[in-house]
Amino acid sequence: MKAIGIDLGGTHLRLAIVSERGHVRLSRKVVVGSNRSPEKIVKLISNQLKLLKKESNIKGRCAVGMGVPGIVSSRKGVVYASPYYPQWRNFTFAGKLRRKISYPVVIDNDANMIALGEMWKGAARGWDNFIMMTLGTGIGGALVINGKIFHGNNGFTGEVGHMVIERNGPSCACGSRGCFETLASATAMARMAREMGVKGLSGKKSKLTLELASLAGKGNKKAKRIFKEFGTNLGIGIASLVNVTGIQKIVLGGGLIGARSLFLSAVKKELKKRTYSKTFSDIEIRCAQLGDDAGILGSALTAFEKASRTAR
Amino acid sequence: MKAIGIDLGGTHLRLAIVSERGHVRLSRKVVVGSNRSPEKIVKLISNQLKLLKKESNIKGRCAVGMGVPGIVSSRKGVVYASPYYPQWRNFTFAGKLRRKISYPVVIDNDANMIALGEMWKGAARGWDNFIMMTLGTGIGGALVINGKIFHGNNGFTGEVGHMVIERNGPSCACGSRGCFETLASATAMARMAREMGVKGLSGKKSKLTLELASLAGKGNKKAKRIFKEFGTNLGIGIASLVNVTGIQKIVLGGGLIGARSLFLSAVKKELKKRTYSKTFSDIEIRCAQLGDDAGILGSALTAFEKASRTAR
Numbered sequence: 001m002k003a004i005g006i007d008l009g010g011t012h013l014r015l016a017i018v019s020e021r022g023h024v025r026l027s028r029k030v031v032v033g034s035n036r037s038p039e040k041i042v043k044l045i046s047n048q049l050k051l052l053k054k055e056s057n058i059k060g061r062c063a064v065g066m067g068v069p070g071i072v073s074s075r076k077g078v079v080y081a082s083p084y085y086p087q088w089r090n091f092t093f094a095g096k097l098r099r100k101i102s103y104p105v106v107i108d109n110d111a112n113m114i115a116l117g118e119m120w121k122g123a124a125r126g127w128d129n130f131i132m133m134t135l136g137t138g139i140g141g142a143l144v145i146n147g148k149i150f151h152g153n154n155g156f157t158g159e160v161g162h163m164v165i166e167r168n169g170p171s172c173a174c175g176s177r178g179c180f181e182t183l184a185s186a187t188a189m190a191r192m193a194r195e196m197g198v199k200g201l202s203g204k205k206s207k208l209t210l211e212l213a214s215l216a217g218k219g220n221k222k223a224k225r226i227f228k229e230f231g232t233n234l235g236i237g238i239a240s241l242v243n244v245t246g247i248q249k250i251v252l253g254g255g256l257i258g259a260r261s262l263f264l265s266a267v268k269k270e271l272k273k274r275t276y277s278k279t280f281s282d283i284e285i286r287c288a289q290l291g292d293d294a295g296i297l298g299s300a301l302t303a304f305e306k307a308s309r310t311a312r
Numbered sequence: 313m314k315a316i317g318i319d320l321g322g323t324h325l326r327l328a329i330v331s332e333r334g335h336v337r338l339s340r341k342v343v344v345g346s347n348r349s350p351e352k353i354v355k356l357i358s359n360q361l362k363l364l365k366k367e368s369n370i371k372g373r374c375a376v377g378m379g380v381p382g383i384v385s386s387r388k389g390v391v392y393a394s395p396y397y398p399q400w401r402n403f404t405f406a407g408k409l410r411r412k413i414s415y416p417v418v419i420d421n422d423a424n425m426i427a428l429g430e431m432w433k434g435a436a437r438g439w440d441n442f443i444m445m446t447l448g449t450g451i452g453g454a455l456v457i458n459g460k461i462f463h464g465n466n467g468f469t470g471e472v473g474h475m476v477i478e479r480n481g482p483s484c485a486c487g488s489r490g491c492f493e494t495l496a497s498a499t500a501m502a503r504m505a506r507e508m509g510v511k512g513l514s515g516k517k518s519k520l521t522l523e524l525a526s527l528a529g530k531g532n533k534k535a536k537r538i539f540k541e542f543g544t545n546l547g548i549g550i551a552s553l554v555n556v557t558g559i560q561k562i563v564l565g566g567g568l569i570g571a572r573s574l575f576l577s578a579v580k581k582e583l584k585k586r587t588y589s590k591t592f593s594d595i596e597i598r599c600a601q602l603g604d605d606a607g608i609l610g611s612a613l614t615a616f617e618k619a620s621r622t623a624r
Contacts, residue, residue, distance in 0.1 A: 071588065071590065081588075081590075143556075143557070145457065145462065150457065151558060152557055152560065153441050153559055153560045153594065157558050158555065158556045158557050158558045159556070159588075160555075160556055162555040162586075163475075163552040163556050164548050164549075164551065164586065165476050165477065165478075165479050166477075166478055166479050167477050167478050167481075167545070167548050168478075169479075174586075174588065175585055176585060176586035177586075178478075236476050236479050237476075239474075239488065240474075240475040240476045240552075241556065243470065243472075243474040244455075244470045244471070244556060244557075245455070245462070245470055246462070246463060246464020246465065246469050247464045248464065274476065274486075274488035276486065278383065278392055282465060
């Protein structure tokens, strides 16, 4: 049996055929156009699937897993809302796609799929309980408990980025204030750079953290301070998560981990201050290893698991 | 089969015989003396157990469950540290007690036992996933997932009270700053009362929240503001927990819930601000129903479960 892992991002759609041992056999990556209606995306995926099948010549049973950015009920196969697909409201994505492609389909939040991918083949191998955080524009997060994504009361999953770490802190798009992701993300670093008046930046949003890292590497004090502050805030958030869950295993992923040498010591300093010594000594932080493949692999793993449950 | 549920507090030791249906048949309550060495406490419990057995005339199989304040590994039966029993360090409590009384013994953190008691016979009946918080001098907490206490990586459980909600907030005894329990507990209310110079208080620590509630009931503006601020902070912490875990079911217990009419609307206001509307509409807060019996019942339930696992 084969699985097709799909990773639907804000810009690209990636699909891959994955073996039961977790090898990516063949993959495709296309840009998602500007028409983002539910029907259009379902059609795009089904067309790409056809091309993938034709190219690979796969036969027999096949299952599909897909990671989607946004608020997703995996159990119901529904996307409630997505920052990149504003037209989607209570969209029964799994069901619609299944009817179109006649394979079983399972969906989940993209951060969850990434966590499962890292557990299967990456940084979290051998861990049953861990917290995954992806550091980028915001903070994505997943709780893995007993080897499974923990879905709360209604099939939803945690929004780690919207844990409050400064009750009267910066406004967050979610309506709250001082959320973790307003203080430990690329967005937070952009704000700090603005406030401090860092010189030598091109002003391109997508390049900001790379440019800051390069400045910091050259000894720029303000840039170094921004990474330190980022690390301190990240440490505060991780300490809270460790204290709340009793889980001391952490995987950090996302674009920002490339600059980890600039902030990891600040993270550890903060963790030492804010956890009991017994807890601190058990904390283990690993960096994600699979890059873009993590979501694909986690989606495929979810598809295999669903298929094996259905077959029983 | 019968279970003996034990609740070891900072001041009292309570023991009760509990039926498999969750009825408290007979109970004893004694003051814990000032000699609090491990040996002394084990002896106290075993003596009290003998008296209980004699009085009740129970025969046949029996299992013991006990809630202990502090950092406990339920899996290992070890108490690592306890605020009320400072001499206890890595104390293998379950093993020592078992040898003395020759019944199987299971221990866990007291807040966990309270959560299980409320699930079995109290406010959380019918809930598989919920967060329990006990509001008192600090904030005790438990995560119940799939009907079981969630124990993190090393058999520890969450320390909800040490989630940070204001990164540079008041110092906490744990070494951190701005922990949830520095801002939403009786201790926090005492600090606010001091800072605001509330008049008409006796100065007795144990009576402070009752006196404040009475003042607020009579229209005292400062006392009312303290309860509102407490509710706001409580709401911030609950919003964080809901966002992190995806669990929207909450049970509040502890001494302070008697004054809930003074703070629950502030809690709800804050939750509305700090969670997505879909999440907010699913939030359900219940108040604990069992008072002192919760810990006893949860301990007994844990004892029954351990006995049935062992018997298999």
